[in-house]
Amino acid sequence: MEYVIIGNGIAGTSAAEAIRRLDRQGAITMIADEDEIPYCRPMISNLLAGDIAAERLAIRPSSFYDDLNIKPVLGRRVQSIDPAAGKVRVGDSDLIVPFDRLLIASGADPRISEVPGSQLPGVFCLRNRSQALDIMAAAEHGRKAVVVGGGLVGLKAAHALQSRGLQVVMLIRSAHPLRLQVDASAGRMILAKLREHGLQVLVEAEVAAFEGSGKVLENIVLADGQKIPADLAVIAKGVAPAAGFAADGPIGLGPGGGIVVNNTLETTVPGIYAAGDVAETMDVARREKRVNAIWPEAVEQGIAAGFNMAGRRVAYRGSLSRNVMRIYGLDIMTAGVVEPPAADDSYEVVAVTDKHRDIYHKLVFRDDRLVGMxxxxxxxxGGVLLSLIRREVAIVEKKERLLEPGFQVGKLMPQYFK
Amino acid sequence: MKQVQVHPERCLGCMQCMLACATAHSRTKSLFTAVGESPLPKPRLHVGAGSHDEGFPNRCRHCDPAPCLLACLPGAIFRDPDTGTVLVDPDLCINCASCAMACPFGVLRYHQDWVAPAAKIVAQKCDNCLERQHEGLIPACVEVCKTGALTFEESDEALRRKTREVARSVSMGMEEQPLIPTGVQLLRQAKKQRFEMRCR
Known part of the structure; x- marks a missing residue:
């Protein structure tokens, strides 16, 4: 059996390990853009902040590829897939790799800015290890930084640059940060906290151009004409599935631009699987196909895909968007549906606030199921509530009780253990 | 292998175990001096109210597979191969709370600890009192539990003992022995009734 895995992120890595647990003989080839030993991508912001050393990012030994008897083809991207012939073409070379089972775990690429000057040196993305190291090098000599985007990566980048002693300005297109994770009132709380910690945040700000004389970034120009001086900029406008090579083939893409998979992680083409940030899976809270590009899902999807590829049928129960962040003196944990559609009365929202403890908790129910927090x-x-969402447990008691102070798993006995 | 067994039906919510746990994880190991320590020692198990406000001792189950261990980004959470105990390496922990998001029992807390690097906030959880066990002692929470809600025994022995107690409680000719001590039953009943009255 010839297995080919595109990507050496955590989905591809987990899949390779799962395959090897069942099949010691089959040949595994891993084709990946990043010439690295598998490392922990979410921790590159910790690297940037100077909290950890670069060596600490690795999550597998340097002998990983040898240990699992994997043939690595690194530093190169896949150009096209020929499903009918069972072949993958790598880069612009003549390297063609045949497969019996293929896993697409190519991850996601940062959405790049289309505005003039975004190619200037000093304008970065924060998606992989080498980019984090590049930003660190630029930050050595810089004093002023601009972060474009107020999502999770934007916040982590801003925080990291601030802890390196840089003055940071954050530009957000919407009215508050974390627009995809939190509602407007939480957004206002977070915004106030960021400003309290010395982060300058401009909301409803649109970047018009990156400006530099010669070859160095000097200013970021906003749509309203305002100029913000900067030695470096980090663009954090989210990511998009890296599925370009599948765009005009028979492998089905979803509305989110990801590769659609079924509950065995198989794509619309038999024998070809997808997992991780590139895969569009059934979201258990939203009950629709969605790309949930998060680390824990990539782990689970990778394992499930690997088992299925090696012949053990394993059902993947669906994904759930979730995130946790402890930053700027705030703990933020979100999952599932945070803002239900206003017109749909099958949803119910329960919320509590505690001004003294800076607490704002909100739960979203659809009928008797918890679907968001x-x-x-x-x-x-949070983990208890999250497990209620994932396991789709029917909540029989008063919904408000889940938000009472002192709530813990004992309150849910015995239905929790059904 | 002996493990801490939890019998929530006997818990009165007295929180003695929490105090003992915090003391056992203090630098000085004595309640009298532990309260003056900085950082202040904190418990790894958490007594809260159950579904009817009766006590409920919530403690790490040392699950296998352990969701926290699988979710840990820096690989700080690991399993002690000899005892199966799920442990956190405070040097590697980055305080990201991925474990709290993964734990379906809500037993993780984040704070400073005297064994962690100074001023560093790290994930904290039950360690089965491995240090005490090496000294031949039983886990501190079990040692102080007065009602038998926490015991230290083999899993199947705990089950056998419970079966025996049930059988005895309904058998003729045995000395009458309630399943749960009468005092414990009474106090739990009182809490439950107070809760039900409040709900009316």
């Missing part, structure tokens, strides 16, 4: 501070019981 947003916890600002006081996140200890």
């Amino acid at each position: 947003m916890l600002i501070n006081g996140i200890e019981q």
Whole structure:
């Protein structure tokens, strides 16, 4: 059996390990853009902040490829897939790799800015290890930084640059940060906290150009004409599935631009699987196909895809968007549906605030099931609530009880253990 | 292998175990001096209210597979191969709370600890009192539990003992022995009734 895995991120890595647990003989080829030993991508912001050393990012030994008897083809991207012939073409070379089972775990690429000057040196993305190291090098000599985007990566980048002693300005297109994770009132809380910590945040700001004389970034020009001086800029406008090579083939893409998979992680083409940030899976809270580009899902999808590829049928129960962040003196944990569609009365929202403890907790129910949560501070019981969402447990008691102070798993006995 | 067994039906919510746990994880190991330590020692198990406000001791189950261990980004959470105990390496922990998001029992907390690097906030959880066990002692929470809600025994022995107690409680000719001590039953009943009255 010839297995080919595109990508050496955590989905591809987990899949390779799962395959090897069942099949010691089959040949595994891993084709990946990043010439690295598998490392922990979410921790590159910790690297940038100077909290950890670069060596600490690795999550597998340097003998990983040898240990699992994997043939690595690194530093190169896949150009096209020929499903009918069972072949993958790598880069612009003549290297063609045949496969019996293919896993597409190519991850995602940062959305790049189309505005003039975005190619200037000093304008970065923060998606992989080498980019983090590049930003660190630029930050050595810089004093002023601009972060474009107020999502998770934007916040982490801003925080990291601030801890390196840079003056940071954050530009957000919407009215508050974390627009995809939190509602407007939580957004206002977070915005206030960021400003309290010395981060200058401009909301409803649109970048018109990156300006530089010669070859160095000097200013970021906003749509309203305002100029912000900067030695470096980090663009954090989210990511898009890296599925370009599948765009005009028979492999089905979803509305989110990801590769659509079924509950065995198989794509619309038999024998070809997808997992991780490139895969569009059934979201258990939203009940629709969605790209949930998060680390824990990539782990699970990778394992499930690997088992299925090696012949053990394993059902993947669906994904759930979720995130946790402890930054700027705030603990933020969110999952599933945080802002239900206003017109749909099958949803019910329960929320509590505690001004003294800076707490804002919100739960979203659809009928008797918990489908979303947003916890600002006081996140200890988040895992319990999250498991209620993932396991689709029917909530029989008063919904408000889940947000009472002192709520813990004992309150849910015995239905929790059904 | 002996493990801490939890019998929530006997818990009165007295929180003695929490105090003992915090003391056992203090630098000085004595309650009298532990309260003066900085950082202040904190418990790894958490007594809260159950579904009817009766006590509920919530403690790490040392699950296998352990969701926290699988979710840990820096690989700080690991399993002690000899005892199966799920542990956190405070040097590697980056305080990201990925474990709290993964734990379906809500037992992780984040704070400073005297064994962690100074001033560093790290994930904290039950360590089965491995240090005490090496000294031949039983886990501190079990040692102080007065009602038998926490015991230290083999899993199948705990089950056998419970079966025996049930059988005995309904058998003729045995000395009458309630399943749960009468005092414990009474106090739990009182809490439950107070809760039900409040709900009306």
